[in-house]
Amino acid sequence: MTLQYQLKEGNYHLYDLSAPASKVTGQHRLKLMTDTVAIAFDASTGMLHEHGNPARIHSWATTARRRLRAAGSLDSANDIVVVSGPLPVDEINKCLRVKGYCRRMFTQLATLPHGKRLGRPAAC
DSSP: OOOOEEEEEEEEEEEEESSSSTTOOOOOOOEEESSSSEEETTTOOOOOOEEEOHHHHHHHHHHHHHHHTTOOOOHHHHHEEEEEOOOEEHHHHHHSSSSHHHHHHHHTTGGGGTOOOOOOOOOO
């Protein structure tokens, strides 16, 4: 499955590009629409675990950490990081495509632009 986020009308739209586009609308199948995106990954390796709606991803991370700690894997539990907010679409899509990119994005998080800020139109 090839997934890609697009920013439309102030919301993040997640599309499944592996399915053929609709003959009627020309759009790929919409999997998710949310106002902000969360990404869960391992801080040490950058391996992506989950992405999507922040409430669901934070819940997933809490459960995963609790299970890992119960199994005695404290380091693995503490390695799970969740980043959420209005992230740049290009960065989110790189996390989906490039193995380990989440770690690089995490190190650059403070310098990334606001994900929903649109450029101002040129003055006439």
